[in-house]
Amino acid sequence: MDNAFGQPQTVVVLGGTSDIARAVVRRLAAARADTVVLAGRDADALAAAAAEARDFGALHTPQVTFEATDVADAGRAVADCFRAAGREVDLVILAVGHLGSQEEDQDDPARAGQGALVNFAWPVAALAAVRALLVAQGHGRILVMSSVAAIRVRRSAYLYGGAKAGLDRLATGLAASLAGTGVSLHLLRPGFVRTKMTAGEPEPPLTTGVEPVAEAVVRGLATGQPVIWSPPVLRWAMLVLRHLPARLWSQVMDR
Amino acid sequence: MSRLSGWGRTAAVDAEVLEVTSEEQVAAALAAPLAPRGLGRSYGDAAQLAGGRVLDLRGLDAISPVDPHGAVTVGAGASLDALVRAVVPAGWFVPVTPGTRQVTLGGALAADVHGKNHHRDGTLGAHVTRLRVLSPTGTHELTPADGERFFVHLGALGLTGVITEATLDLLPISSDRVLVDTERFDDLDGVMAAMVEGDHRYRYSVAWVDCASRAGRGRAVLTRGDHERGEDRADATLRPPRPARLAVPVTAPPGLLNAASVAAFNELWFRRAPRHRVGEPQRLETFFHPLDGVRDWNRLYGPRGFVQYQFAVPDDAAETVRAAVARLAASRVPSFLAVLKRFGPANPAPLSFPQPGWTLALDLPVGPPALPGLLDALDEMVVAAGGRVYLAKDARLAPATVRAMYPRLPDFAALAARFDPEHRLTSDLDRRLRLREG
Numbered sequence: 245m246d247n248a249f250g251q252p253q254t255v256v257v258l259g260g261t262s263d264i265a266r267a268v269v270r271r272l273a274a275a276r277a278d279t280v281v282l283a284g285r286d287a288d289a290l291a292a293a294a295a296e297a298r299d300f301g302a303l304h305t306p307q308v309t310f311e312a313t314d315v316a317d318a319g320r321a322v323a324d325c326f327r328a329a330g331r332e333v334d335l336v337i338l339a340v341g342h343l344g345s346q347e348e349d350q351d352d353p354a355r356a357g358q359g360a361l362v363n364f365a366w367p368v369a370a371l372a373a374v375r376a377l378l379v380a381q382g383h384g385r386i387l388v389m390s391s392v393a394a395i396r397v398r399r400s401a402y403l404y405g406g407a408k409a410g411l412d413r414l415a416t417g418l419a420a421s422l423a424g425t426g427v428s429l430h431l432l433r434p435g436f437v438r439t440k441m442t443a444g445e446p447e448p449p450l451t452t453g454v455e456p457v458a459e460a461v462v463r464g465l466a467t468g469q470p471v472i473w474s475p476p477v478l479r480w481a482m483l484v485l486r487h488l489p490a491r492l493w494s495q496v497m498d499r
Numbered sequence: 500m501s502r503l504s505g506w507g508r509t510a511a512v513d514a515e516v517l518e519v520t521s522e523e524q525v526a527a528a529l530a531a532p533l534a535p536r537g538l539g540r541s542y543g544d545a546a547q548l549a550g551g552r553v554l555d556l557r558g559l560d561a562i563s564p565v566d567p568h569g570a571v572t573v574g575a576g577a578s579l580d581a582l583v584r585a586v587v588p589a590g591w592f593v594p595v596t597p598g599t600r601q602v603t604l605g606g607a608l609a610a611d612v613h614g615k616n617h618h619r620d621g622t623l624g625a626h627v628t629r630l631r632v633l634s635p636t637g638t639h640e641l642t643p644a645d646g647e648r649f650f651v652h653l654g655a656l657g658l659t660g661v662i663t664e665a666t667l668d669l670l671p672i673s674s675d676r677v678l679v680d681t682e683r684f685d686d687l688d689g690v691m692a693a694m695v696e697g698d699h700r701y702r703y704s705v706a707w708v709d710c711a712s713r714a715g716r717g718r719a720v721l722t723r724g725d726h727e728r729g730e731d732r733a734d735a736t737l738r739p740p741r742p743a744r745l746a747v748p749v750t751a752p753p754g755l756l757n758a759a760s761v762a763a764f765n766e767l768w769f770r771r772a773p774r775h776r777v778g779e780p781q782r783l784e785t786f787f788h789p790l791d792g793v794r795d796w797n798r799l800y801g802p803r804g805f806v807q808y809q810f811a812v813p814d815d816a817a818e819t820v821r822a823a824v825a826r827l828a829a830s831r832v833p834s835f836l837a838v839l840k841r842f843g844p845a846n847p848a849p850l851s852f853p854q855p856g857w858t859l860a861l862d863l864p865v866g867p868p869a870l871p872g873l874l875d876a877l878d879e880m881v882v883a884a885g886g887r888v889y890l891a892k893d894a895r896l897a898p899a900t901v902r903a904m905y906p907r908l909p910d911f912a913a914l915a916a917r918f919d920p921e922h923r924l925t926s927d928l929d930r931r932l933r934l935r936e937g
Binding site (some may be wrong): 247248276281382467 | 500507509510513514531543544549550551706803804865868870871894895897898927930931
């Protein structure tokens, strides 16, 4: 159960090897999360993330594997995670995502489609499964990892940003659909974050490491923020930036 | 579905509320998991069940006539307020009262509440001669002669069965006034020494300690007294307590209670108290239930609510009390006047909170990022001192910490399973601390 400070005890992470998810898990495990189910593609990387969660205080860290291109399998993966938790689930973190290489992907129908599966279709299918299980439980929270890339899509990452935009809007509607169910949804919109996913990419303004993002998440969970921005100033920066003329936008964000 | 929380207004949840007015309805409801609830004055999540069923027992509110020896039989849903107003005009008072009358008798027993007289009279449970408990295994009529089968229900937080009725022995009084001695102390050592030296001369004793200001940390106001004897005063009366005349109409904005405003309040409050005054007559409600004069005072803490942290440590751990006050004052986490008291002997109930020594209770607004870690650090100090935290007020302990604080938890879980083998009696507090898992 969440305590008075919004600290969960049982957490499921879809995309458990994500650097941001791992930073969040470290903080949750150090607080009250004693059961952390980690799900992802790479069993070895999941085992390493699980060991890290235990180092920070988690006691049970079961692992579940799935392929995020296999949309038909999302329901099975989520059900396995809930079963592995063995208790009612307080928080589901949806951190599945893949930046890809736009130069290689944008003229390749198969690769472009695969990216949309991983960044949009699989998360949508997983959210449907999570929604059903949490509503049946009558409580619990969902943290969906969106991105500022979803607010205004950049030329240099429009495949990723476009898919995230779909997920971001869908999650907003999903959050509204949860009114009165006891379940709620937090939407996380980090700016550009230095991770293994973004390694080698040029850094736009307001780039941060993972720790400020994890800090913002923990604060947002504690205060019940429906939309969590990191760094927080992005909430206001994007209010302006999203309305910049296209040419100016490209000059600022796509240098 | 209804939105529910404890008095601290943290961790609100949606649950289905079943209002019952008869034991038959309680018995029928016990066919599936549920959490019993009274007036919702536990600070945390003891009387809620997110996504589940909550049994509202306020309808079981019968109060019998008082017999010539002071015995009264009360429905679990009757409030101590209703009980006190019924019996004071006839010259009786509850043998133990917590800081509010707005609790049900069932809730008071489920928390095994204590009052300002614990050092000589024990908890409310010590004055109960008969309990009626409905559990999935049937209806149980129990007296203290039943030993652990009786005591397990006291302080059990509703996890062993639903108390539907209790018989208790009232205290005879001949005046509606309490004669109060007040002393002011500039530091914690002074007030603690005075309490050790003199509490035994008083039925009631409590100290209010300032933990908010670094400069004035540990200064305290000690109030002690006993019921006035009616035969000592020609015009003694037996009027029941007055209902609340003020209310907090809306939830305060976040941050109203911050380090500065709380320190200012504590300063005023401390200066208002006389340095030394003897035998001041006070009305029952002024002495016992000052906060009952303001309805919904919990709204002052703003939308995020507050937690109450109350711990008990043995006499030889007085240093832990000093260290806790110092930690709090240094942290700049705002804390309204803390309540310091001495506890007498513990009772045989496995989850009862009081143990001989000191107890300190703190009201803390949720919000400062340092607060969760600060309370975890206080937990460690309390465990190291052989103490414990009051579960009826808890909203944030960790399961492993509870096991160190309540070594008899396995006994409790085993006994509870005899009354409720399928674990239908539960609550968010139970699920969070896993109390029924032992």
